[in-house]
Amino acid sequence: MKVIAFNTSPRMKKSNTAVIMNPFLDGMKEAGADVELFYVHKLNIAPCLGCFNCWLRTPGKCAQQDDMDIILPKMKEADVVVYGTPIYCYTMSAQMKTLIDRMVCIADPFIEIRDGRSRHLAPEGSKESLVVLVANCGLWEIENFNALMVNMEEVNTPPTKFVGALLRPHGEALKVMLEMGEPVDDVIEAARDAGRQLINNGEISPETLNIISRELIPQDVYVDMANQQFREVKEKHEHSKG
Numbered sequence: 001m002k003v004i005a006f007n008t009s010p011r012m013k014k015s016n017t018a019v020i021m022n023p024f025l026d027g028m029k030e031a032g033a034d035v036e037l038f039y040v041h042k043l044n045i046a047p048c049l050g051c052f053n054c055w056l057r058t059p060g061k062c063a064q065q066d067d068m069d070i071i072l073p074k075m076k077e078a079d080v081v082v083y084g085t086p087i088y089c090y091t092m093s094a095q096m097k098t099l100i101d102r103m104v105c106i107a108d109p110f111i112e113i114r115d116g117r118s119r120h121l122a123p124e125g126s127k128e129s130l131v132v133l134v135a136n137c138g139l140w141e142i143e144n145f146n147a148l149m150v151n152m153e154e155v156n157t158p159p160t161k162f163v164g165a166l167l168r169p170h171g172e173a174l175k176v177m178l179e180m181g182e183p184v185d186d187v188i189e190a191a192r193d194a195g196r197q198l199i200n201n202g203e204i205s206p207e208t209l210n211i212i213s214r215e216l217i218p219q220d221v222y223v224d225m226a227n228q229q230f231r232e233v234k235e236k237h238e239h240s241k242g
C-alpha cells in the first residue's frame with residue numbers, strides 16, 4: 001500500500017502535529033505500507049489562480065509550474081492520503097488549504113447529482129484512496145475541530161473516502177507532558193495502533209481514536225497553565241527590551 005502524508009504545520013518536525021502524526025505513520029510502516037512524508041511548508045506550492053486551465057484547456061495540467069508537479073503524480077498513485085494540520089482559526093492551515101485547492105487539477109469538471117447534491121464526477125480511471133486527518137489544536141475542547149471535520153467530509157467525495165481523524169485537543173500539552181515523563185504513552189501507542197489498523201483493516205476503531213483525543217488535563221488547569229506561560233514569556237520579553 002502506498003501512503004502519501006503531508007505535515008502542513010509551518011513548525012514542521014517540531015510541530016505538535018508531528019507528535020501524533022509520526023507514530024501514526026510508523027504504525028503504517030510496521031503494517032507494511034510504503035510511506036512518503038512531505039513537509040508542505042518546505043515545498044514551493046503557490047495558491048490556485050482559479051483560471052480553470054487545468055479543467056478546460058490543458059486537462060490535468062496546472063498553468064503554474066511548481067512542486068505540485070512532484071505531488072500530483074504521487075497523489076494519483078496513493079492508496080492512502082494523510083493530512084496533518086494544526087487548527088488555525090477553527091480550520092486547516094493555509095498550507096493544507098493551498099495543497100487541497102491545487103488538487104482540483106486532478107478532479108473532473110463535470111457535475112452530476114448524487115443523493116440530491118450536485119458533485120463533480122470521479123475522474124475516469126481514478127482509484128479510490130482513503131483519506132485520514134491528523135489534527136491538533138491549542139484550545140481545550142474537541143469541538144474546535146467541528147468546522148474542519150465538516151470540511152473534510154464534504155471535500156472527500158469519490159474517488160476519495162474520508163475514513164476518520166486523529167484529533168488531539170489541547171495539543172500543546174502532549175509534547176510538554178511527554179517531555180516531563182507524564183503518563184501519556186497510551187496516546188502515542190494508540191496513534192501507532194491506528195496506523196496499523198488503517199493498513200490492515202482499512203479503518204480505525206472509535207475506541208483507538210478516543211484514546212488519541214482523550215482528556216490530558218482538566219480544562220481549568222490547562223487554561224491556567226497556558227495563561228501563566230503566556231504571562232511569563234511576555235514578561236521575559238519586556239524585561240529583555242529593558
Ligand SMILES: Cc1cc2nc3c(=O)[nH]c(=O)nc-3n(C[C@H](O)[C@H](O)[C@H](O)COP(=O)(O)O)c2cc1C
Pocket residue numbers: 009010011014015016017018085086087088089090091136137138139140144171172
Ligand atoms: C494563526 C493561528 C491560529 C490558531 N487558531 C486556533 C484555533 O482556532 N483554535 C485552537 O484551538 N487553536 C488555534 N491555534 C493554536 C494551534 O492550533 C496550536 O498551537 C497547535 O498546537 C499548533 O500545532 P503545530 O505545532 O502542529 O503547528 C492557532 C494558532 C495560530 C498560529
